Amino acid sequence: MSFYEAAPRAILNKTELFAKEPARIAIRAIMAGVYLGIMTAFALATAELLEGYAPGWGRYAFAAIFASTLYIIIVLQGELATGNMMFMTYGAIHKKVSPWTGFLLVLYVTIFNFIGAIVISWLISRTTMGQAVDVDGFLHTLLVAKLAKPSSTLFVEAILANMVVNIAFMLSTQAGQDYSAKLWGVIIVIPSFATMSYEHSIANFILTALGGFSIGPEHIEGFTNWNVIRNWVIVWLGNFVGGGFIMGGIYGWLNRTKTSYKD
Numbered sequence: 376m377s378f379y380e381a382a383p384r385a386i387l388n389k390t391e392l393f394a395k396e397p398a399r400i401a402i403r404a405i406m407a408g409v410y411l412g413i414m415t416a417f418a419l420a421t422a423e424l425l426e427g428y429a430p431g432w433g434r435y436a437f438a439a440i441f442a443s444t445l446y447i448i449i450v451l452q453g454e455l456a457t458g459n460m461m462f463m464t465y466g467a468i469h470k471k472v473s474p475w476t477g478f479l480l481v482l483y484v485t486i487f488n489f490i491g492a493i494v495i496s497w498l499i500s501r502t503t504m505g506q507a508v509d510v511d512g513f514l515h516t517l518l519v520a521k522l523a524k525p526s527s528t529l530f531v532e533a534i535l536a537n538m539v540v541n542i543a544f545m546l547s548t549q550a551g552q553d554y555s556a557k558l559w560g561v562i563i564v565i566p567s568f569a570t571m572s573y574e575h576s577i578a579n580f581i582l583t584a585l586g587g588f589s590i591g592p593e594h595i596e597g598f599t600n601w602n603v604i605r606n607w608v609i610v611w612l613g614n615f616v617g618g619g620f621i622m623g624g625i626y627g628w629l630n631r632t633k634t635s636y637k638d
Contacts, residue, residue: 379630379637381548386466389459393480400454404484407453408491408577414444415581416499423513433513438569441578445540446561449547450554456485457577457614461541464623468631481619485576485611492580500588508589515595518586520572521579522597526609529574533613534621536573539564541622545638576611583607 392400418440422433448455463477472480499505508514524532546560568575583603592598630637 376549376551377638378545378549378626381551382462382465383469383471385548386462386471389454389462389480390466390472390476393476393483397483400480400484401487403452403454404456404487405491405494406451407448407455408488408493408580409495410447410451410453411444411455411488411577412492412495412499412581412585414447415441415578416505416585419514419517419585420504423509426513434570434572435566437513438566441569442562442565445543445565446547446558449544449557449561454484454487455577456481456488456611457537457540457575457618458544459484460537460615460619461544461623464619465627468624468627481615488577489580492577493584496581496584497588499585505585505589508585510590510594514582514586515590517572518582518590518598519596521574521582522595522602522606524574524606526605529606529609530613530616532572533574533576533610534617535571536568536575536610537614537616537618538622539568539573540575541618545622545626574606574610574613576607576614579606579610 389400392403418437421440422437425436426433445455447453459481463472463481466472467474467477543561543564546564547557550556550560583598583606586592586595586598626638
């Protein structure tokens, strides 16, 4: 089915749950953070292992496995703030939701994505693998690089990251109940942003929490409260531009056509 046909139903499900049973959308958001944390930790462990055999190739293993996280979230219907940025903007343009309600829904889901990310990261840090994280390993290197980026770079990379994420959301939405098509819609695009080290706000919740719990802020250059919050806020705003204003806004406008040419 087309996105034009499928999107209104998805938007209705989200806004109705938010209005009538907010606790249920909160749990779906927490579970999305949990799924993201589990698979991110797996991706990090694999990248760390590969770096020992083929230095410089760990990022490709990380990206390939990380792509599975979005597929899991989509199939199990977790609520991810970065995807809702597109759906709520699209819905506002088509008058399926008010802009204010859409913004509050995204903010609400973000908060519970964060809770899920913190809880699962703490739990993983208590495992055998979590306690054996190398202080100078892949996660450490990745975090130092992220925390050293200037705000302008974070913002641009966040825009690009959520454009990619929402391309995957659009492809999987159009796939309907074809789960093989959903998988292909995710794996052909998601590795691109992970490999390029673009910035995704919910993934950064996971990475900084894992680093803080497993390595310790004192061992990570640039890991201060202010710098971590700066990263989270700038990336969230950039994600909103990329996923909301660009992907949701452009396709929302395109699909207001009076012709039959709708995506």
